[in-house]
Amino acid sequence: MELIQGSSNENLLAATRRLFRRSTFRYSWKTKNxxxxxxxxxxxxxxxxxxxxxxxxxxxxxxxxxxxxxxxxxxxxxxxxxxxSLADFKQFICQxxxxxxxxxxxxxxxxxxxxxxxxxxxxxxxxxxxxxxxxxxxxxxxxxxxxxxxxxxxxxxxxxxxxxxxxxxxxxxxxxxxDFTNQELSGNTEDTADSTVVLQEWRSLRQEQDKEFEQSLMADREKEMRRQYLEAQENRRLQAIEDRWRRIASHEEPIDGVPIKFKFPNGTEKIRKFILSETIQILFDFVGQDDLSSEVFYVQDATSSAHLENNLTGILNDYNIEGHSTLYVVWISPLDAHESEGKQNDASIQGNSGEVHFTSSFSNQLASSPHEPTTSLPLNDFLSPSPPNWSPAPSPSHSYHWPPEHSLPTQPSSVTTDNCESISDQVDLQMILKKLHSRVDLSCCPTSNQINVCRDNILQGSLQAFKRRRFNPEARLDVIFVDSDGVGEGEVDEGGPTREFLRLLMREIQRSKIFEGPEDNRLLALDTHALENGLYMTIAKMIAVCVVHGGVGPHFFSDRLFMQLCGQCTLPVSLEEIADSSFREKLSKIKEADSVENANSAISDAGDSLNMMGALRYISSLEESDSLVQSAAEYFVNGRTNLALRQFEEGFKTLGLIDELKNHPDIFEDLFINAVRPLEAKDLSTLFEVDFSPLGSNKRQLENKTVCFWRDWLIDVEEGDCNPLTLPMVLEFASGASSVPPLGFPHQPKIEFLHTTDQDTRVFPEANTCAIVLRLPIHSIYESFRTYMTEGILQSPTFGTM
Structure with missing residues (x-):
């Protein structure tokens, strides 16, 4: 041994000390830790x-x-x-x-x-x-x-x-x-127990991260496919507009044709002459060359429930299109146009048991209405390493299914994502109301839909009709106004009485006991009797009928009530929203207290009210008073009317209005919250079409002068020189409506003239509210025209009287 080989002068103790001082021995028991x-x-x-x-x-x-x-x-x-090892270190860093x-x-x-x-x-x-x-x-x-x-x-x-x-x-x-990601975790005999636990936890964490990454990747692919789809649809729309422009350029407008007026969704109007023996495609090309045109659209006569889609063939006479008619144009989003084809495609896909499909939120994001189809896509297209190739959007005769072997067009496109998304932005109030109104069968008017009302009690007569077991909101209404003697006013309901009724009904609803608050900012009030009798639901059904049948909106909902109805989040309640002035003053006193003692005193004064709503508690600091006041206000405005709101919402399911409200709350704000835009003299001047006598005749000269009187008189009415007459009253006299409905009138409003004869002298204005015809009297001087026009309208509050 080394001890024996040492110098004889060294003793055993010294040799042993040197041995235990060696670094190799000292290191051997510390290396492991x-x-x-x-x-x-x-x-x-x-x-x-x-x-x-x-x-x-x-x-x-x-x-x-x-x-x-x-x-x-x-x-x-x-x-x-x-x-x-390096792999262990990499795993630790990631964890x-x-x-x-x-x-x-x-x-x-x-x-x-x-x-x-x-x-x-x-x-x-x-x-x-x-x-x-x-x-x-x-x-x-x-x-x-x-x-x-x-x-x-x-x-x-x-x-x-x-x-x-x-x-x-x-x-x-x-x-x-x-290479760390792909390395297998190798065991190490020198790893400690703590290291093994750490590695196991990291494996679990890595699996979760991999799953989240795949989900994120799938969402990105979905977004890209949505962008490609919208871009392809926009390219198709622009190409369709260009093709129509080229075709219509080769067909000159005939001089001897019959004029047809077109009203577009944005409010513009166009007139063109057509030969009724020409192909209907010329009409579609004229309409579809508009910059806002969709690839698929339809036109519809206001007096007909049928619409003509732009893929029809034949001549104009085949579809009973007549001269001097007005056709309303409705743009259709791509998903709307393929609704039926999409449903058929879904059914055929589901019938194929050998293929697994995935329904993505991509189709839901594209949908601009609850009736648009969902799109089923193969799961392996989403999980493939690279985004799948897509073909351009299908034509109207094809369904929504892109086989994986199709590919996108290779040419670059200048269409941006914002332009692609404008497809859904084209939805407006007129388009939605047109869609809802298409559910109403104007050819059917059952006896249960007859509404007999007195002008001094509109709401009561309406409640009796709307509560009938067989009342059908999807059928035409038949309104009969009964005068003070119990006799009908003599007007057959061809549209005018219905417009008058819906206007008067909405005014009575605004004053109903189920609402409270300012006249133009109404909230739901709590009425237990109304709740038990279902009055909230019935009045909501009335509002839905007014909106869909006549385009008559409330225009008095508060922001809170409208947002609650649409399922939107609302702002915290303010004390000004509490309709009960006594309770509002008590809460204000608590909130404005300058000491805890004064605040508790105010709480005692409001103790009965606070106790009923479960908010009675005494405070120990002024900060607690704000919380108490806010919770009491929230309960008074929102909590106690919760059941009434549910019943109210149930009534708005009539004619599918609640779905459109929730899908397009921003579009319906003008109809439910904002005040009606005041009528101006120029609005009525341009609204009516004048039916003149032949040019050069004696009657034509008198009519020209009368039209000048008419326009001057409208300006006087607007400026208040004919009080108490107003422009809405003039429109009511002629049409039964106080404002122009969002869908317009079913007939073109016209002005005719009452020429005097030896046997017939008529000095007052007359009107046919069903046909929307206003007949103006002929007077030689303006003062006479102004006097008789003003007095005639003010003295004619009912149908059949002057």
Missing amino acids: LCWNVGLFLLPGPTFTKLPTVAERKKMTQTGFGSPVDDSGKEKVAKIQMNW SFPDVSLNLIGYELAKADRGKNLKKVQVASVKELKQALGRSRLYILPLVELYQELAPPLCSSQNESEPGTNSEATPSVVIDLT
């Missing part, structure tokens, strides 16, 4: 070349980057076992930042030198990494930008030093970090 404590710091992107400032590093830590922190918000120091999928996006390691420059570190082992870092933190640079707002310029200057940094450039050894 060596641990390296180092600070980690995750940077938001790969572009950092200098150390961020202290403020920037603090902000990064607050936003999920920076240093890992514990539950108390303190920075955690990473404890790395020196015997870890330290669970909010970022470092294992999927990849990263690089860096250190900070004395000049606060970040230098990338490439090593072959944990031991070499420790030697390369020295006293620096370990900075992690992801390979993609994660947070652009925090990324500093590549050459930004630094004025703050990194505490404890004392690193020098060292030779680097390459480590391939990109």
Whole structure:
């Protein structure tokens, strides 16, 4: 032994001491438990070349980057076992930042030198990494930008030093970090039990991150497919408009044709002459060359329930189109146009049991109405490594199914996403009301739909009709006004009495006891008797009928009531919304108290009311008074009327109005919240079409002068010189409506003239509200015309009288 070979002068004790001082023996029992404590710091992107400032590093830590922190918000120091393999080290780094999928996006390691420059570190082992870092933190640079707002310029200057940094450039050894994701976790006989638990937890975390990444990837592909679909649809629409423009340019307008007027969704009007023996495609080309035209559209006569789609063939006479008629134009969104084809396609796809399909939210986002079809897509198209190829949008004769072998057009497109999304933006109030009104069968008027009303009690007579068991809101109404003697006013309902009735009914509804608050800002009131009798639902049904049948909107809903009806979130209740003035004053007194004693005194005064709503409690600080007042106000305005609101919403299901309200709340605001735009003299001047006598005749000269009188008189009425007569009253006299409905009138309003004869002298105006014809008297001087026009309308509050 070495002890025996030692010098004889050495004693046994000295030799033994030298043996136990040897470094190899001292190292052998410490190697297994060596641990390296180092600070980690995750940077938001790969572009950092200098150390961020202290403020920037603090902000990064607050936003999920920076240093890992514990539950108390303190920075955690990473404890790395020196015997870890590179794969173990990679797994630990990824686990330290669970909010970022470092294992999927990849990263690089860096250190900070004395000049606060970040230098990338490439090593072959944990031991070499420790030697390369020295006293620096370990900075992690992801390979993609994660947070652009925090990324500093590549050459930004630094004025703050990194505490404890004392690193020098060292030779680097390459480590391939990109292989970490694919490396299998290998066992190590020297790993501690804690390391094994950490690795197992990391495996579970990695699986969750992989799943989230796949979901994110699928959502991105869905969004891209939606963009491609909309872009293809927009290209098809623009191409269709160009084709129509070219075809109509080759057909000159015939001089001897019959004129036909077209009313477009945006309110514009166009007139063109047609030969009735010509093909109907010329009419469609004329209409469809409009810049806002859709690929598929239809036109409809106001007096007909049938519409003519632009894919029809034949001549104009085949479809009973006559001269001097007015056709309403309705643009159709692509999904609406293919509704029936989409449903058939869904049925055929579901019948194929050998293929799995996935119904995505992509189709729902495209839908502009609840009746548009969903789109079924093969699951493997979404899960393929690259986005699937898509064919252009199908033509009207094809269904919604893109086989995977089809591909997109290769030519570039200048259409932006904003332009593509304008397809759904074309939906307006007129289009929605036209769709709802198409549910009404104008050819059918059952006896149960007869409404007998007195002008002094409109609401009561309406309730009796709407509560009939067989009352059908999808059929035409038959309104009979009964005078004070119990006799009908003599007007057969061909539209005029219905318009008059709907206008008067909405006015009575506004004053109904189920509402409270200002006249133009109404909220639901709580009436237990009305709740038990279903009055909330019946009145809501009346409003739905007024809106769909006649385009008559409430125009008195508060923002809160309208948003509640549409399922939207509402703002906190303010004290001004409490209709009960006594209770509102009590809450104001509590809120404005300047001491706890005064506040509790005010609470005592309102104790009965607060106790009934479960809000009675005494406060110990003024801050608590605000909470008490707010909770009481919320209950008074929202909580206690909750059942009434549910019943009210049930009534709006009539004619499908509630679905359209929830899908397009911004469009219906003008009809339910905003006040009606005041009529102007120019509105009535342009509304009526004048039926003149032949040019050059004696009657024509008198009619020209009368039209001048008519226009001057309208200006006087607008300026208040004919009080109490107003312009809405003039329109009521001629049509039964106080404003122009959103869908317009079913007939073109006309002006005719009452020429005097020896046997017949008529000095007052006359009107046919069903045909919307206003007959003007002939007077030689303006003062006479103004007097008789004003008195005649003011003295004619009912049908059949003057």
